Amino acid sequence: MSGNTFGKIFKVTTFGESHGASLGGVIDGLPAGLDIDIEKIQKDLDRRKPSQKSPDGSVNKSVTQRNESDTIQILSGIFEGKSTGCPIGFVIPNSDAHSSDYSDIAEKFRPGHADYTFYEKYGIRDYRGGGRSSGRETACRVAGGAFAKILLEKLFPQFEITASTTEAAGIKAETFDKDEIEKNSLRCADKNAAKKMEERIEEIRSKGDSCGAIVECRIKGIKAGLGEPVFDKLDALLAQAMLSIGAIKGIEFGSGFESAGMLGSEWNDQMKKADSNGQVFKTNHAGGILGGMSNGNEIVFRVAIKPVPSISCEQNTIDKTGNECTMQIKGRHDICLAPRIIPVIEAMASIVLADLALQNLTSKIN
Amino acid sequence: MSGNTFGKIFKVTTFGESHGASLGGVIDGLPAGLDIDIEKIQKDLDRRKPSQKSPDGSVNKSVTQRNESDTIQILSGIFEGKSTGCPIGFVIPNSDAHSSDYSDIAEKFRPGHADYTFYEKYGIRDYRGGGRSSGRETACRVAGGAFAKILLEKLFPQFEITASTTEAAGIKAETFDKDEIEKNSLRCADKNAAKKMEERIEEIRSKGDSCGAIVECRIKGIKAGLGEPVFDKLDALLAQAMLSIGAIKGIEFGSGFESAGMLGSEWNDQMKKADSNGQVFKTNHAGGILGGMSNGNEIVFRVAIKPVPSISCEQNTIDKTGNECTMQIKGRHDICLAPRIIPVIEAMASIVLADLALQNLTSKIN
Amino acid sequence: MSGNTFGKIFKVTTFGESHGASLGGVIDGLPAGLDIDIEKIQKDLDRRKPSQKSPDGSVNKSVTQRNESDTIQILSGIFEGKSTGCPIGFVIPNSDAHSSDYSDIAEKFRPGHADYTFYEKYGIRDYRGGGRSSGRETACRVAGGAFAKILLEKLFPQFEITASTTEAAGIKAETFDKDEIEKNSLRCADKNAAKKMEERIEEIRSKGDSCGAIVECRIKGIKAGLGEPVFDKLDALLAQAMLSIGAIKGIEFGSGFESAGMLGSEWNDQMKKADSNGQVFKTNHAGGILGGMSNGNEIVFRVAIKPVPSISCEQNTIDKTGNECTMQIKGRHDICLAPRIIPVIEAMASIVLADLALQNLTSKIN
């Protein structure tokens, strides 16, 4: 495995397993001179951490009750409150790791999990809590993304990134009120839909099952020209970034899969004189990306999230020797990943943009 | 722009513009000792080349009538019919470049094209035929993919990759007969649907319009374990590879966006004793990928293709000075990209797999 | 700064400053299934750590008396004593950082140090103990090298790497007795020369001065063929690796700079039937590398080490505003880097070889 680094100039490297001593990573390539507010970084981690409460203070029933503070310790690269240009090492210690919950899975492969593929690839696996393939790994991505956002906010004062749940447990959001997102346990921008999603998820939870979701991400304030054709296009790297998140099974930009049924005369975003924000497109079927580069419009993409694979119903599987058996997964698990994956999506998208923004500084010489 | 190389060990670098002297590239990292059949490579290029006939010998009306032989000249890396381990340089000369067709677009940005973003990023653009952002660039990807396939066929004797059009111009394929694919102008595995697509596309063409499509790709014979968590996962790199192709606006694996509405108990592919092909999954909602690694099952993904942006209707746009204007695009263009993008999809997927197959040789030491 | 990762498949990423909370890093790409003996890794670190005693138990006067245990804490990637294929995160906490010693250098640039260049590049620098440019950073390289050696010992049972001081303070070693190396404070293979070096260094130390050295590294047991032409040749990457170590100002392979005065008929290593070790060369002017690849012979290179720049004599310099001033450097410093740089040289060479050994697994398909 040598795929634990993302980025070319702004680079995030991560390590750590669900039940190891600590998660952590290294952020390299952050320019010097940026003001670093560690509390703000911690806040990003808090949005992702397990066992978070619902905005109304009640237990959030869609997320795991594992109790981790996910406190980041920054070990280098910051001096007197500023980035120095040197690599930022950090750790996020594990504290509430109940290894005993996982003894059964040492011998059997959990359906829908990476157990089988890890074993096939490496011949060995840290089975405790999913080891490296656990969603806990994404805490480090959120840390990396927090630094990326500091850079993006400096480079693009209008920068704003907002992901929200547009579908969960089969229920679709129908309105978009940004202010609602952090007010419900699903991070859904439609208050009424959120309520229905919560009810449906509680029902699913009570049956020991889980469900999928769709999350939409919108990014404002990025100037035109980010993305490096022909292989490191903005959409290409966003797609890599998103599909590298465990539960994500698809991504679409702008009109996405609907484009298949459209005519060119419908799809092409007609252009107009720049408005006060420098915006030159009348519509946004392109999702803010043309030719693999940001076009100055809002960047819009949606990702498909599969149901949490850890469910408590009995499942058919095989053990390490290849024999068929059944298993029931215990432990504390999420029911729907949408609310906790949203900060991860925002983080990975920010990492992509930060890296491409730095690369873009070299695109022309005036 | 420093994004013209794809891969870490098996690396494909490409260059070339639509109306420049030549396209070309370098394939580095192909292991030594492989038998290289140049005719077979040329055949792959022929499947993508413009102005190809329909299988029945008639003019294929969904594709551009630009006349290019797309003949590959291999300049290095092959000796006495075998790969030597040295980089393979190749060129694909341009011959039928009508620069005169493109004079109007020097000053105006074509809606739906990369004209505006290239200009914003670089301050200069080779506007002839779209320059670097032309679909012609993908000829080099097909060349790279042809070498990747030679490697994959050696490593995985059961390897087979097949992409086909499952939707075009709003018409969906309903059956899958692999033998039909190369028998119709859409590369659709459903004979009847193909006929309807052709009719509908002819209608669209006659109005100067264009249409989108969906292509599905299925890959057999890949053993479990390819993919490098956590960022260079198989699905992550396939997503990067696909979204790096100009017209593709979305990708989904296995159950993809449908996963959002499924329960964990439906989605999780239950496991069983290995069958004669080593297959251990009862279903394939995962699309052959778990934890970012191939799981031995068929790898299945679908991509959304936007309508060809070059249409002959009048469009609203702006010129280089930012003033509003209208334009009509002339020249010879595709109506629906599906048939010609299929070899590109197969090529890029093969490049990803070849690179990950080589990386996988280092995953464990016995 | 985005240069804190070394390697393509076996990758070592490091972070940390002299007086920060902790040094650390990530080792990615180590194959799964290797037995990891953490005590052995710690022993490598002990060979580099400051304030180490002379082999006879006396104070080693050529090295700094800063008191650091350099204890490595491994945070991930090892399970039940074996590598899992997942990234290995580690930290080496700083404990004895006397920041007060360094207050003067906040405003002035120390001659021979990286103070000026860091300030010019980043506009900010962590001046405490040299920050990122401190030799302490190399502790992480030694950790990385320890893992590389585990891999190399598995792949090449005859693998053996030995660096020793061949010149220090102007005194040259004249004999080579490998068993002597760890018996004297200079890690010199010539007992008598070592004694003279020690005396001369004590003299230099008493005057507040420092001195340079030459270290030779010999590597046995590597099979022919490691190295990736034309840019990632074995000697090219060893040169990068060595020159990336702070104090090293030159490298030569085999006959090195003497080659300039030789004839082709003298230089060319004549070949012979393979001996029992598979050795086919009669001489070794090439230093074990031909065409950028190991040739099966002993790999031999020498590096030039500049005098430690921290000296207590008064020096002429400038301050941050550009005004001339003088300064005297206080604190605890090495006099001659040779003994402590030797484990770093062995580590970096091992990292290069481990990476190329893994890459070489993909060079041909049989």
Added chain:
Amino acid sequence: MSGNTFGKIFKVTTFGESHGASLGGVIDGLPAGLDIDIEKIQKDLDRRKPSQKSPDGSVNKSVTQRNESDTIQILSGIFEGKSTGCPIGFVIPNSDAHSSDYSDIAEKFRPGHADYTFYEKYGIRDYRGGGRSSGRETACRVAGGAFAKILLEKLFPQFEITASTTEAAGIKAETFDKDEIEKNSLRCADKNAAKKMEERIEEIRSKGDSCGAIVECRIKGIKAGLGEPVFDKLDALLAQAMLSIGAIKGIEFGSGFESAGMLGSEWNDQMKKADSNGQVFKTNHAGGILGGMSNGNEIVFRVAIKPVPSISCEQNTIDKTGNECTMQIKGRHDICLAPRIIPVIEAMASIVLADLALQNLTSKIN
């Protein structure tokens, strides 16, 4: 072999064998908007090409008489005389390839050449003229370097790079007159020494032998701060770049190997108020590099060049089956590489600097 790309942002990829159809490569990451003078690029290639005349018009007896025009054909990336930001593909066709000269070496390994290592690594080799390991490969480096220099001249108006022969055939240059360099066949800055070198080389040539050399490279006008600690330091990458050139066996910066015998009080370059060129160092033992970054002083390094391995005396070797035999190398060969390797050294150094200059644009945010 996947090592045919150099650089991270400004990237040069090369391909081609001595007796294949063509050499060539791709230059990626050159910023858009630079004026490209192709004649100037060709002139750089002419300085390296075989069979060049002595400056006085006579046959240059130190170089091979193979007759190649080394004409570069640029295939992409330039539009209306300017770089577009798109990759620059180029070819340099082979024309005077006498394959018949090399039939003997198909079965035997030439001492001092890469024949044996290529065969061991790949199990196959293009033996004609050394195949990929031929010095002809460096023509592409010179092409890449020519583009790098265009960028450097734009970024650093005072930029100047000059390599010259300081020792050849055992004779050392004692004076440095830059204007002499292009006036003698050795590219030596000492007129008298050059004459003696020429005589000595003619003597060596007449005996069918060859000789080594030392070349010094001086680079002016680079501002402080180029280089990416801790692994991609300026000296580290220059060392990689130089040692990746076939015949180079060592490199030293500034005082280099002499540093070993110096005291810190002698070595440390004392600092002073900036002069009119911004120069702040009184001496230059560091060779213009501190902490792995340019310090604004002249960058100075020397490389050791081994004797040309192709000599016509009878040599002892083995054949592919491992049996001992003798061989005599025929064909047209250089006697001393110094004059032709000088443009390659300048090119590779320029590539390193161009890449680091672009990376440096991201080092701080003001």
